[in-house]
Amino acid sequence: MDIRLLAFDLDGTTLLKNAVLPERNREALLEAHRRGAVLVPATGRMRGFIPHCITELPVGYIITSNGGVVYDMADNEHIIENLIDNKTAIDVQNILDSYDVYIEYYTGGEAITKTGMPEKSRTHYGMPEVKWTFVDSKGYTFTDDFGRMLVETGLCPEKINLPYLPKRVRGEIWKRLSTIDGIRLTSSVPDNIEINSAAANKGGALRELCRMLDIPMEQVMALGDNGNDVTMLEAAGVSAAMKDGSEDAKAAATLVTAAHDDSGLAEAICKVFGFTVTSSAHPI
Template sequence: MDYKLIVADMDGTLLGSDHEVTEENKKALKEALDKGIYVTVATGRMYSSAKSHISFLNSTIPIIACNGALIKDSITNKIIYSNYIDREKSLKILRILEKYKVYYQYYSEDLLMCKKIDKDNKNLIKIKKLMSSGVDLVFLSDLTEHIINNDILKVIVVEDENLSILEKITKELNKIEGLEITKSWFNNIEIMATGSDKGNAVKKLAEHLDIDKDNIIAFGDNYNDISMLEFAGIGVAMGNADEFVKSRADYITLKNSEDGVAKALYELTCLKAIND
C-alpha cells in the first residue's frame, strides 16, 4: 500500500516508557518524511505538549490534540478545527465531579486547569514532569471561574484508589446530551463534545490534505484510539494495547517500549530499518 499519512497516538504508542519518542521511532518517522509521507500525532494531550514532543520532525502537518477536539496548524498555529464543550455542560460536569471528590483536569487551547485536593499533591509533580514546557497550568481548589472564562476542549478524570467511582461518574455523565466519553487508561475518563474523537479528526485532516483514507496508517494503544484505527486504511495496535483494542485493529506490533511504531512501519511500508 502506498501510504501518504502516518498518524500516531503518543502516550503508550509513539512515546517509550520514559515518555519521550524512542530513537528508533524518530529514525523511522524522519525517513517517512524524507520519502514524502506526511507524519503527525493524534493525542489526548494539549497542542503545545504534542508539538514539543515532535519538534524533531520539523513537520508542517497539523497536529490533532485533545482527543480530536482540536486540529491546529503546526507552523502558523492556526486552528483548522475545534469542538468545544459548551459552558453549561462544562459546569454540569463540574458538579458531578465535585460530588464524587475526584481529581480532574479541564483543558482549554492554552491552559490546563487542575483540581487541587489534599490527597493528590503528587499530581502537580507528575503533571509538570509529563507535560512539556510551554503548557500553562493552574492548580486550584475551585476551577469554576476559569471554566466559565475559557473554551473547554476536554475534561479528564483520574481515580487510582476506587475504580468503581469512575463507573458511577460515567453513568451520570451519560445523562448529559452532547458529550463524547472515552478513556485512555484504566483509571480515567475523558470527556469531550460529541463529534470529538480521533477518527473524526483524522477524517477532517485527510480531507484538509486531500488524502484518501486507504492511504493512511494509524497507531494506537487504548480505547480513545479505536475510532482512528478503524477509520484508517490500516490500524495498528501496540503490543501493550488492551485486548479489545487489539481486536479492532488490522495489525498488532510490538510494545511502545520496544519501538513498535518503527517495527510496523518497516514491515508495512516502503521504509527500511537503518541496520538492514
C-alpha cells in the same frame, strides 16, 4: 503501499515513559516522512504538553485533546475545533462536584486545575508514580472553583480530564456522566476518564483533516494502543495497534505489532512502507 499521511498516538504507542522517543521509532517516522508521508501526532494531550522530541520532528499537523483541537504546525494555528459547550461543561462539573477527584480543564492548548490539587496529587489523590509526570510537567493556571469559573468565563473546554480515578468511584462517575448529552467519554489508560464534545474524537478529526488535505483515507496509516485511539484505527485504511494495547484497540486495527516498549511503532511502519531501520538503541 502508497501512504500519504501517518497518524500516531503518543503515550503507550510512540513514547517510552511518557516522554522519551526511542531511536528506532524516530528513524522510522523520519524515513516515512522522507517517502512523502505527512506526520500527524494524534494525542489526548493538549498542545502545551506535547514533548519536544515530537515537535522537533517534521510534523505537519497535530491532533490534540482527542480531536478537540487540530493545529497546522506551519503557523501553529488551530484549523479544527470541537469544543464542549459551556452549558454542557457546567452539567459535567455539577456531577464532578460530588466527588473528591483530580480534575483538569484543557483550553487554549493549556491546562486549568484547582488551587492545591497538584500538591496533593501523590498523597490525598493517591496518584501512582507513573502518573506523576502528567502533573509535574504541566504549567497550570489555577482556579478556586471550577463551577464558578465556567459560569463567569463562559469557557468551552477542549477536554475535561480526570487523570486518575480510584476503582471505587470510576465506574460510578462514568455511569453518571453517560447520562449527559453532547459529550464523549474515553480512556487512554484503565484508571482515567477523558471527557470531550460528542463531536470530538481522533477518528473524526483525522477524517476532517484528510478532507482538507484531499487525502483519501485508504492512503492513511494510524497507530495507537488504547480506547481513545479506536476511532482513528477504524478510520484509517491501514492501522496498527501495539501488542500491549487494549483489546478494543487491537480489534479495531488491521494489524497488531510489537509492544510499544519494543518499538512496535517502528516495526509496523517498516512493514507497511517496506523499509528497515538500523538502530537498535532503546534510550533509558
